[in-house]
Amino acid sequence: MCYTKTTTYLEELIRGIPNGLYYLAGAWVVWEAARFYFVRFCRVEKGVESITAVCAKLETRLSKIETVLDRICHYLAAKEGLSANFFSANSPMMLNDLAKRLLVESGGKDFANDQSEVLIAELENRAPKTKLDVQQTAVLVVFDSTVSDKFNRIKDFIYQNPIYEGEKIELTTLVNIIALYLRDKYLEKHPEL
Structure with a gap:
């Protein structure tokens, strides 16, 4: 009787093993998936956190670099200035008759008038x-526009007329002349400055 009872337990155990193996195999798969996640993905998540921190630092640095570059551009624009032959030394700086003729003949006045909405x-x-900020910023805005196809007429004029009424002209010369004209248009629109 004992033998039969053992046989019955053994038979039950054998019959139950396949179901137990399925549960065991399922538990093993869940275990491996969890281990894969925690071992690999946790490392990746930590890496992402450090990359996010680095990006935040870079964003701050890039902002500072942009500010410094803007200051350098303002300095260079102010340093380059106009030749004394193209403006009156009164305050504020004004275009003289030579510069006004150059502005018209080069197409600079047409450019500034046609593009005034965009430039302003x-x-x-x-x-x-301040008004000085307007003057210096106008130089930067006009200089940024030199890559536009609409500026090609002016560049062609400079190429064909490197000397205008005895004065050497370059791209920066006309940029500064157009910028003074643009400054005046801007100040007409913003008399509060």
Whole structure:
């Protein structure tokens, strides 16, 4: 009887093993998946956190670099200035008759008038605080426009006329002349400055 009871237990155990193996195999798969997640993905998540921190630092540094570059551009624009032959030394700086003729003949006046909405909007985006800021920022805005196809007529004029009425002209010469003209248009629109 004992033998039969053992046989019955053994038979039950053998019959139950396949189901137990399924449970055991399922538990093993869950264990491996969890281990894979925690071993691999946790490392990746930590890496992402460090990359996010690095990106935040880079964003701060890039912002500082942008500020410094903006200052350098303002300095260079102010340093380059106009030749004394193209402006009156009164304050504020004004175009003389030679510069006014050059502005018209080069197509600079047409460019500034045709593009005035875009150029003034760009000046407004840069939010100059003083009249001098407007003057210096206008140089940057006009210089940024030199890559436009609409500026090609002016560049062609410079190429064909490197000397204008006895004065050497370059791209920066006309950029500064157009910028003074643009400054005046901007100040007409913003008399509060």
